[in-house]
Amino acid sequence: MFNRIRLPAVAACLLLLLAACGGEKDTEKGDSGETGSAVTVSDAWVKATDTEMTGVFGQIHNGTDAEITVSKASSTVAKMVEIHEVVDDGSGTMVMQPKPGGLVIPAGETATLEPGADHIMLMGLTEPLQPGDTVSVELELSDGTTTTFEATVKAFTGADESYQPSADPHESMESESPAQ
Amino acid sequence: MTEHSIGRRHLVTTGVAALGGIAAGAAAGYAAADGPAPAPGPEPAIYPFYAAHQAGIETAAPRHAVFVGVDLLGDRVDRDALRRLLLLLTDDAARLTQGVAALADTEPELAAHPAGLTVTFGFGPRVTQALAGPARAVGLRPLPAFEIDRLRPAWEQTDLLVQLRCQDPMTLAHALRVLTKDTAELGRIRWTQPGFLGPPVTDAGTGRNLMGQVDGTVNPVRGSADFAQVVWRADPGLVGATTMVLRRIRMQLDRWDKVDRIGRELTIGRRLADGSPLTGSGELDVPDLEAVDQHGFPVIDGAAHVRRAHFHRPEERFFRSPYNYLDAGESGLLFVSYQADIERQFLPVQRRLAKSDRLNLWTVPIGSAVYLIPPGIAAGEYAGQALVEA
Numbered sequence: 173m174f175n176r177i178r179l180p181a182v183a184a185c186l187l188l189l190l191a192a193c194g195g196e197k198d199t200e201k202g203d204s205g206e207t208g209s210a211v212t213v214s215d216a217w218v219k220a221t222d223t224e225m226t227g228v229f230g231q232i233h234n235g236t237d238a239e240i241t242v243s244k245a246s247s248t249v250a251k252m253v254e255i256h257e258v259v260d261d262g263s264g265t266m267v268m269q270p271k272p273g274g275l276v277i278p279a280g281e282t283a284t285l286e287p288g289a290d291h292i293m294l295m296g297l298t299e300p301l302q303p304g305d306t307v308s309v310e311l312e313l314s315d316g317t318t319t320t321f322e323a324t325v326k327a328f329t330g331a332d333e334s335y336q337p338s339a340d341p342h343e344s345m346e347s348e349s350p351a352q
Numbered sequence: 353m354t355e356h357s358i359g360r361r362h363l364v365t366t367g368v369a370a371l372g373g374i375a376a377g378a379a380a381g382y383a384a385a386d387g388p389a390p391a392p393g394p395e396p397a398i399y400p401f402y403a404a405h406q407a408g409i410e411t412a413a414p415r416h417a418v419f420v421g422v423d424l425l426g427d428r429v430d431r432d433a434l435r436r437l438l439l440l441l442t443d444d445a446a447r448l449t450q451g452v453a454a455l456a457d458t459e460p461e462l463a464a465h466p467a468g469l470t471v472t473f474g475f476g477p478r479v480t481q482a483l484a485g486p487a488r489a490v491g492l493r494p495l496p497a498f499e500i501d502r503l504r505p506a507w508e509q510t511d512l513l514v515q516l517r518c519q520d521p522m523t524l525a526h527a528l529r530v531l532t533k534d535t536a537e538l539g540r541i542r543w544t545q546p547g548f549l550g551p552p553v554t555d556a557g558t559g560r561n562l563m564g565q566v567d568g569t570v571n572p573v574r575g576s577a578d579f580a581q582v583v584w585r586a587d588p589g590l591v592g593a594t595t596m597v598l599r600r601i602r603m604q605l606d607r608w609d610k611v612d613r614i615g616r617e618l619t620i621g622r623r624l625a626d627g628s629p630l631t632g633s634g635e636l637d638v639p640d641l642e643a644v645d646q647h648g649f650p651v652i653d654g655a656a657h658v659r660r661a662h663f664h665r666p667e668e669r670f671f672r673s674p675y676n677y678l679d680a681g682e683s684g685l686l687f688v689s690y691q692a693d694i695e696r697q698f699l700p701v702q703r704r705l706a707k708s709d710r711l712n713l714w715t716v717p718i719g720s721a722v723y724l725i726p727p728g729i730a731a732g733e734y735a736g737q738a739l740v741e742a
Contacts, residue, residue, distance in 0.1 A: 219456075303440060303537045304538065327533060
């Protein structure tokens with residue numbers, strides 16, 4: 173949920189949160205100054221599932237004046253977390269794979285994580301993720317800092333991010349989402 | 353004379369005794385003090401979501417609405433599931449009403465034109481009774497059974513209400529779709545009741561219902577101190593809350609067709625053309641319930657709707673914001689009222705109408721539900737959070 177994200181301000185301001193917005197924004201600036209990181213995550217959500225893996229989506233804004241790379245991620249609810257991309261495997265089939273070198277975000281730009289494109293993959297989930305819960309995810313950045321954000325768990329029929337790069341493409345495209 | 357045609361004398365002889373002038377003074381004072389509503393100006397396309405009151409009640413009624421009745425899963429109210437559902441739906445509403453796509457919105461472009469969208473949340477009796485503190489103290493309970501009722505299970509009380517109102521039916525449909533998806537895993541939608549309004553037809557901004565009547569004349573004026581007193585609660589923990597009555601009232605238009613214009617006007621006690629009372633010339637003229645014609649009969653029949661609906665005590669008032677409905681060939685009215693206290697304000701009037709009201713010949717209540725509408729939502733909170741976590 174946008175107002176539960178710890179480093180947001182973007183969504184909050186969009187929604188004209190009156191006085192609270194200004195306050196949070198100032199606080200975040202202060203925090204950012206101390207940690208040297210002005211990377212913020214907004215609109216974060218994760219697909220509900222009772223299987224072992226799912227995807228995290230949202231916007232990662234690089235508010236610094238230098239390019240940063242999100243090199244690693246972790247979460248308290250997953251044994252393994254990877255940053256994934258979805259690419260053409262050369263035969264016209266879109267496959268999901270770890271993003272080589274991590275997620276690069278130029279200075280001042282925003283990376284969008286969304287179904288069918290770049291996303292954060294939670295694997296080896298330790299508990300079912302129920303709609304309305306929140307999941308904490310930590311990003312490790314190339315400048316050595318970390319950013320933690322809360323993602324809202326939402327039921328979602330798409331984003332069938334099953335990690336089967338070698339599976340038959342047609343089967344993969346048409347299979348039911350494991351979360352449903 | 354057919355069964356459904358109405359003559360003046362017939363009405364008089366079947367009507368109850370004139371109710372006297374008990375409330376006439378209060379009614380006059382009320383209407384005169386508020387005067388005609390200002391000419392309607394352009395309504396904002398975006399209503400603030402975080403405010404002292406939930407939007408969608410005092411805000412002007414847009415042309416389209418949909419009322420969604422949701423039941424929680426399970427035999428007992430699972431407070432954690434309730435919290436999670438409200439959290440998701442509140443977040444959706446906070447975004448969509450501001451023209452921002454919901455999280456995981458698969459059609460984000462459809463959120464770009466909020467068109468005055470409001471989303472209002474309510475708790476049914478099963479929820480308020482499962483909670484502690486102020487929500488429970490309200491003592492919310494279903495309306496008593498009335499003889500006129502022909503209630504159908506399909507439209508009965510639910511655990512939660514989500515009321516959406518919007519000028520644009522596309523935006524409304526999208527918002528409904530988003531909220532429906534986020535409800536799916538945590539609740540069951542019992543009913544979805546769409547409604548619509550025609551344009552205002554009087555200077556005061558009143559519209560018509562599907563029986564052709566100017567409907568909604570006597571109403572507290574939005575933004576007035578009177579409105580605040582009638583609608584908003586002031587008790588601890590519920591400041592800015594209200595209660596809502598939603599009744600689905602089927603109109604028997606095939607039978608109404610048989611009633612001539614005079615009979616129709618006598619049924620209500622108002623003229624069809626402009627909504628003016630039969631004893632006055634303007635819509636906002638207060639009906640003179642004492643007036644008699646040359647033969648000594650009441651001009652406004654003893655069982656005319658305006659007489660029976662007339663409040664006897666100042667507290668017997670509520671704010672109506674109904675919508676018309678058309679569903680598989682069935683026409684009717686989604687009667688919607690907001691009042692601080694159902695028992696004290698709404699029930700006395702409803703009891704009178706159920707006992708005797710000309711209109712009952714052509715209208716049949718087929719659905720009924722009541723809700724506590726929690727106070728306005730603070731940024732960072734979900735709807736009714738303080739009540740759920742009390």
